[in-house]
Amino acid sequence: MPVAKVNGVETEFEPGMTVLQVAEKAGHEIPRFCYHERLSIAGNCRMCLVEVKPGPPKPQASCALPAAEGQEIFTDTPMVKKAREGVMEFLLINHPLDCPICDQGGECDLQDQAMAYGRDGSRYAENKRAVEEKNMGPTVKTFMTRCIQCTRCVRFITEVAGVPDIGMISRGESAEITTYLEKNIDSELSGNVNDLCPVGALTHRPWQYHYRPWELRKTESIDVMDALGSNVRVDARGAEVMRVLPRVHEGINEEWLSDISRYAVDGLQRQRLDRPYVRENGKLRAASWEEALGVVAAKLTAAKPEKIGVIAGDLQDAESMKAALDLFRALGSANTDCRQDGSALGHGPREGWLFNSGLQGIENADAVLIVGANPRTEAPLLNARLRKAWLTGEMEVGVIGEQVNLTFTHSWLGAGSKTLAKLPKAAMEFLTKAERPAIIVGSGALTGETGPAVLNALGALAKKVGVVADGWNGFNVLHSAASRVGGLDMGFVPGEGGLSAVEMAKKGALDVLFLLGADEIDASASKAFKVYLGSHGDRGAHGADVILPGAAYTEKPGLYVNTEGRVQMAERAVFPKGQAKEDWAILRALSALVGQTLPYDTIDALRSKLMADHPTFGRIDYRPPAASFDVASLGKKGDLGDTAFQSAVRDPYLNNPIARASVTMAELSALRTAPVAMAAE
Amino acid sequence: MSVRRLAKEQPASFAFSKATKAKADWWIAKYPAERKASAVIPILWLVQKQEGWVSEPAIRAIGELLAMPYIRVLEVATFYTMFMLEPVGSAALIQVCGTTPCMLRGANELMAVCKSRIGPKQTLSADGRFTWEEVECLGACANAPMAMINDYYFEDLTPENMAQIIDDFAAGKTPKPGSRVGRTSSEPEGGALTLTDPKLYDGSAAKPIRKLPNSEPVTA
Numbered sequence: 001m002p003v004a005k006v007n008g009v010e011t012e013f014e015p016g017m018t019v020l021q022v023a024e025k026a027g028h029e030i031p032r033f034c035y036h037e038r039l040s041i042a043g044n045c046r047m048c049l050v051e052v053k054p055g056p057p058k059p060q061a062s063c064a065l066p067a068a069e070g071q072e073i074f075t076d077t078p079m080v081k082k083a084r085e086g087v088m089e090f091l092l093i094n095h096p097l098d099c100p101i102c103d104q105g106g107e108c109d110l111q112d113q114a115m116a117y118g119r120d121g122s123r124y125a126e127n128k129r130a131v132e133e134k135n136m137g138p139t140v141k142t143f144m145t146r147c148i149q150c151t152r153c154v155r156f157i158t159e160v161a162g163v164p165d166i167g168m169i170s171r172g173e174s175a176e177i178t179t180y181l182e183k184n185i186d187s188e189l190s191g192n193v194n195d196l197c198p199v200g201a202l203t204h205r206p207w208q209y210h211y212r213p214w215e216l217r218k219t220e221s222i223d224v225m226d227a228l229g230s231n232v233r234v235d236a237r238g239a240e241v242m243r244v245l246p247r248v249h250e251g252i253n254e255e256w257l258s259d260i261s262r263y264a265v266d267g268l269q270r271q272r273l274d275r276p277y278v279r280e281n282g283k284l285r286a287a288s289w290e291e292a293l294g295v296v297a298a299k300l301t302a303a304k305p306e307k308i309g310v311i312a313g314d315l316q317d318a319e320s321m322k323a324a325l326d327l328f329r330a331l332g333s334a335n336t337d338c339r340q341d342g343s344a345l346g347h348g349p350r351e352g353w354l355f356n357s358g359l360q361g362i363e364n365a366d367a368v369l370i371v372g373a374n375p376r377t378e379a380p381l382l383n384a385r386l387r388k389a390w391l392t393g394e395m396e397v398g399v400i401g402e403q404v405n406l407t408f409t410h411s412w413l414g415a416g417s418k419t420l421a422k423l424p425k426a427a428m429e430f431l432t433k434a435e436r437p438a439i440i441v442g443s444g445a446l447t448g449e450t451g452p453a454v455l456n457a458l459g460a461l462a463k464k465v466g467v468v469a470d471g472w473n474g475f476n477v478l479h480s481a482a483s484r485v486g487g488l489d490m491g492f493v494p495g496e497g498g499l500s501a502v503e504m505a506k507k508g509a510l511d512v513l514f515l516l517g518a519d520e521i522d523a524s525a526s527k528a529f530k531v532y533l534g535s536h537g538d539r540g541a542h543g544a545d546v547i548l549p550g551a552a553y554t555e556k557p558g559l560y561v562n563t564e565g566r567v568q569m570a571e572r573a574v575f576p577k578g579q580a581k582e583d584w585a586i587l588r589a590l591s592a593l594v595g596q597t598l599p600y601d602t603i604d605a606l607r608s609k610l611m612a613d614h615p616t617f618g619r620i621d622y623r624p625p626a627a628s629f630d631v632a633s634l635g636k637k638g639d640l641g642d643t644a645f646q647s648a649v650r651d652p653y654l655n656n657p658i659a660r661a662s663v664t665m666a667e668l669s670a671l672r673t674a675p676v677a678m679a680a681e
Numbered sequence: 682m683s684v685r686r687l688a689k690e691q692p693a694s695f696a697f698s699k700a701t702k703a704k705a706d707w708w709i710a711k712y713p714a715e716r717k718a719s720a721v722i723p724i725l726w727l728v729q730k731q732e733g734w735v736s737e738p739a740i741r742a743i744g745e746l747l748a749m750p751y752i753r754v755l756e757v758a759t760f761y762t763m764f765m766l767e768p769v770g771s772a773a774l775i776q777v778c779g780t781t782p783c784m785l786r787g788a789n790e791l792m793a794v795c796k797s798r799i800g801p802k803q804t805l806s807a808d809g810r811f812t813w814e815e816v817e818c819l820g821a822c823a824n825a826p827m828a829m830i831n832d833y834y835f836e837d838l839t840p841e842n843m844a845q846i847i848d849d850f851a852a853g854k855t856p857k858p859g860s861r862v863g864r865t866s867s868e869p870e871g872g873a874l875t876l877t878d879p880k881l882y883d884g885s886a887a888k889p890i891r892k893l894p895n896s897e898p899v900t901a
Contacts, residue, residue, distance in 0.1 A: 164750040164752065164753065165750070165752060166752065167750075167752035167753060167755065167756045168756060169685075169752075169755055169756050169759040169760075170684060170685050170759045170760065171759070171760045174684040174685065176684075178752075179752060180750070180751040180752040180755055181687075181737070
């Protein structure tokens with residue numbers, strides 16, 4: 001490896017690194033505004049100036065300068081100090097002194113770097129320039145006078161999000177960042193530009209003036225809005241979750257976060273179930289825990305075991321599902337299901353329901369067939385990854401399902417099962433030719449009566465074109481529910497002779513139906529006694545006879561398994577609302593009342609049991625390596641019929657009870673369904 | 682330079698004329714198909730030739746023609762001051778150079794004439810026939826003060842002949858461009874003082890070039 005000297009110390013670096021990267025590698029911080037590791041290099045802020053020998057006797061922008069063998073880099077000479085002071089002084093000529101009322105205050109790159117590298121006073125008495133605010137949609141609040149034209153937002157939206165909506169118009173002193181005629185940013189990743197903005201020009205509109213960063217208590221957690229399990233940090237003040245920001249995880253979300261994961265948190269404050277309710281004469285009335293649990297226990301013990309059942313929801317943690325599963329098995333019921341959508345998954349080897357290539361691994365695929373999924377709505381960050389791989393020119397994508405704009409070019413092969421039954425020749429060719437072909441099947445394609453047949457057909461196709469081979473497993477299931485893989489891993493499916501979720505919801509199937517946070521299934525036809533355990537007064541609670549208030553994902557420690565089979569642990573950020581309790585504790589209390597006391601009194605004991613029963617839960621943040629399995633054995637051979645595949649997520653902004661309670665999500669959803677006509681139209 | 686904005690009043694639509702479209706296609710053909718966005722500047726210019734200015738519907742039409750996001754076309758159109766974002770006078774668009782040499786030779790007086798005859802700068806005159814603006818150096822400093830009117834340079838101007846030119850355009854005439862003191866391009870007043878030998882121009886002084894300086898010897 002070539003060697004350069006940084007401040008007199010020899011440092012090895014990889015060919016192609018820039019001077020800035022080499023200096024960072026040697027442990028010297030280089031201030032910067034426009035440079036970002038995951039975006040293209042712009043080199044327009046000039047904050048990263050360093051002295052480099054050999055070279056012209058002037059400071060050089062280190063972010064855009066390739067490092068070379070034998071180069072001498074200086075980051076702390078008087079020339080560099082003076083250059084940084086000069087750049088900072090220029091940047092501050094037009095920057096308003098409104099830090100006390102700026103949302104970025106306290107976590108502002110400009111503030112920090114002005115302190116660290118700037119002069120201590122101003123030499124300017126002239127008026128500062130003022131720039132009008134711009135509309136960029138419900139997620140982005142603009143304050144363009146503060147903008148320093150780093151163009152990070154322009155590059156992110158164009159390169160990563162693939163929605164070239166933001167641009168810099170005009171020139172020189174009058175340059176402005178804007179969208180075309182102030183239209184809304186049409187991206188499900190728009191919130192990231194607020195994170196990227198090094199100053200307070202773009203800030204989070206939903207959280208505007210809600211907090212100061214130093215007031216917040218920060219807790220590491222896992223996102224549950226989609227099945228990717230993005231790593232997040234939950235920032236809370238007192239009992240209220242104020243915001244959710246991404247944490248870096250190269251394998252999952254890199255450092256981005258989708259808008260729903262980020263801005264649905266205001267839903268945690270609304271529509272909350274904060275006390276138990278019991279239905280009396282058709283009306284719900286508040287009750288005590290003893291009373292509510294007593295009613296449920298009486299109903300459960302009175303009913304025949306085959307007439308009770310439990311359906312687990314999409315946002316559940318593994319612990320509560322384990323407790324529910326143990327309880328209902330102890331009661332002798334086989335009616336347990338975590339697949340509200342009636343998916344065909346859950347039988348056979350574990351690989352049969354995982355995203356086997358891994359979210360990072362999918363970038364290595366050279367041909368991807370997407371079946372019945374719209375990654376842009378179901379998992380925006382997966383879509384960004386697919387786009388990233390597509391940009392290298394080494395990935396071809398074909399789609400069977402809805403015709404949608406995925407932000408990258410793909411060939412649309414057909415609408416549904418008919419196409420799958422007889423793949424066009426071109427589609428077969430692009431899969432067989434590929435060295436590492438992959439299939440991404442969305443949960444939308446595997447529901448309904450034809451689900452098992454579709455799964456079987458896909459398995460056969462996967463076997464035929466070599467999707468599963470030595471060291472490469474490209475059979476990928478893209479789930480849309482955060483709890484699904486965890487549920488399937490622990491066998492939260494109907495036992496011997498048990499009913500599936502769809503069957504349980506039918507009229508007369510059950511006497512007691514226990515909904516564990518299950519809001520996406522329509523159980524109104526069922527005349528069973530319904531118990532709802534969950535956090536929000538949503539669809540599930542509306543028809544319930546007893547409501548047991550549970551905790552939302554930010555209010556309980558929990559294990560979540562993402563779509564690639566990675567077990568991740570979330571911490572509790574705030575306590576449950578009112579009298580609400582953690583879900584597993586409610587089930588544990590109920591188990592004592594029905595005389596089937598669960599053998600765990602603490603969450604640690606519960607986790608030990610879970611890990612003992614299902615060893616896959618035993619390794620946190622571990623993704624199993626590509627394993628070969630008999631992919632053709634999946635599902636059941638049958639008639640594929642003629643159904644058009646639909647994405648499992650109809651409206652990404654209203655996909656779960658938390659989002660449905662969120663004002664921001666309602667706003668985004670309204671814009672999505674009925675885009676506001678542009679002024680000129 | 683002030684902040685450049687799209688005009689408040691915009692036409693309902695824009696369509697490329699046949700001639701503009703033909704020229705646009707010629708430009709697009711110069712670039713590889715996937716890089717046809719490179720033709721954006723010439724096509725903006727063609728659109729301006731067709732309409733006199735660049736309207737918002739025209740920006741969208743160009744975006745669609747070149748498969749570019751609209752914001753990218755808007756970026757280019759707002760960056761270059763030669764693209765007029767407001768309607769301009771139907772008779773004449775007068776761009777008076779105000780940079781130092783012209784300013785020293787009397788550009789301010791020219792602008793005073795424009796102001797009194799037409800109105801405030803960068804504003805369409807009341808009758809819609811004239812617009813004038815101050816521009817940066819147009820590169821004819823030897824002939825200062827000067828102005829570019831429509832596509833031509835009018836040089837060595839005085840307030841009087843500036844007024845005359847405006848009158849001529851107003852009367853529907855087309856004044857002759859060039860120097861107002863009768864010199865050819867930037868020759869001295871009264872004719873050239875150097876390079877006057879007629880032999881320079883009849884070909885008799887021409888010699889074949891055997892070897893260009895600092896180049897490989899010519900072999901053929």
